Amino acid sequence: MLIVLQPRSFSPEQTTIWSFPNRGKWATHSGEYRGNWSPYVPRNLILRYSKPGDWILDQFSGSGTTLVEAKLLNRNAVGVDINLQSVSLSEANLKFECETQSKIFVRKGDANIIQYSSNIDGDISLMDEQDFIDAMQKAASESYRVLKRGKYCAVMIGDKRLHGNVVPLGFQLMQCFLNIGFKSKEIIIKEQHNCKSTDKWLNVDGNFLMLAHEYIFVFYKESCFHRA
Numbered sequence: 001m002l003i004v005l006q007p008r009s010f011s012p013e014q015t016t017i018w019s020f021p022n023r024g025k026w027a028t029h030s031g032e033y034r035g036n037w038s039p040y041v042p043r044n045l046i047l048r049y050s051k052p053g054d055w056i057l058d059q060f061s062g063s064g065t066t067l068v069e070a071k072l073l074n075r076n077a078v079g080v081d082i083n084l085q086s087v088s089l090s091e092a093n094l095k096f097e098c099e100t101q102s103k104i105f106v107r108k109g110d111a112n113i114i115q116y117s118s119n120i121d122g123d124i125s126l127m128d129e130q131d132f133i134d135a136m137q138k139a140a141s142e143s144y145r146v147l148k149r150g151k152y153c154a155v156m157i158g159d160k161r162l163h164g165n166v167v168p169l170g171f172q173l174m175q176c177f178l179n180i181g182f183k184s185k186e187i188i189i190k191e192q193h194n195c196k197s198t199d200k201w202l203n204v205d206g207n208f209l210m211l212a213h214e215y216i217f218v219f220y221k222e223s224c225f226h227r228a
């Protein structure tokens with residue numbers, strides 16, 4: 001079967017507000033995997049912050065959206081996910097021919113490296129707020145350790161609402177990356193579309209606004225140490 005390998009029209013984002021009402025369906029991308037991001041997100045990040053032939057790491061690779069984009073854009077990439085089914089799905093999504101020479105690897109693994117006890121599986125989506133932030137602090141530390149100086153790291157995250165109040169997970173996660181030494185390059189607001197729980201929340205009585213955005217934080221690892 002002949003598949004369309006590139007978006008029909010694409011222009012790189014120029015502001016700190018991103019919105020992709022049509023999430024993008026080129027190559028093997030689909031919106032099926034829970035929590036996957038629109039391919040426009042990694043496409044923008046990869047084009048702006050890397051060069052052809054660079055190596056990209058996605059420690060939460062899911063269905064492989066970033067890896068597919070890396071392959072299409074002639075970057076090398078390593079994907080890691082704690083869920084073996086996600087690894088298999090990424091491998092399936094990477095099975096297409098294109099003209100680039102990219103090397104792409106995907107493996108089952110824990111972004112935090114830290115060995116959890118045998119009764120905790122390490123999946124960050126199952127953790128309560130404090131455990132999640134602790135795990136992300138370790139992931140931030142690993143990201144900083146493996147990233148080359150002068151290069152970038154990007155994370156997308158939404159907040160959540162609990163008992164009517166907003167839990168500012170985004171800002172808490174940003175702080176984890178700043179704590180470890182990253183500089184804040186950009187804070188991007190991404191509008192959320194087609195969120196599966198929208199209808200449920202629109203019908204609930206209550207004095208609150210529906211959360212309709214996520215953050216994309218872009219961090220920078222400085223080229224050299226700056227002493228205070």
Ligand SMILES: C[S@@+](CC[C@H](N)C(=O)[O-])C[C@H]1O[C@@H](n2cnc3c(N)ncnc32)[C@H](O)[C@@H]1O
Nearest residue numbers: 035036037060062063065082083110111123124
């Ligand atoms: C939001 S999804 C990523 C989706 C991905 N960007 C895509 O477009 O398909 C988060 C992924 O992180 C994985 N995950 C959760 N905890 C992890 C951990 N400690 N180490 C590595 N992967 C983990 C989950 O299995 C899930 O696939």
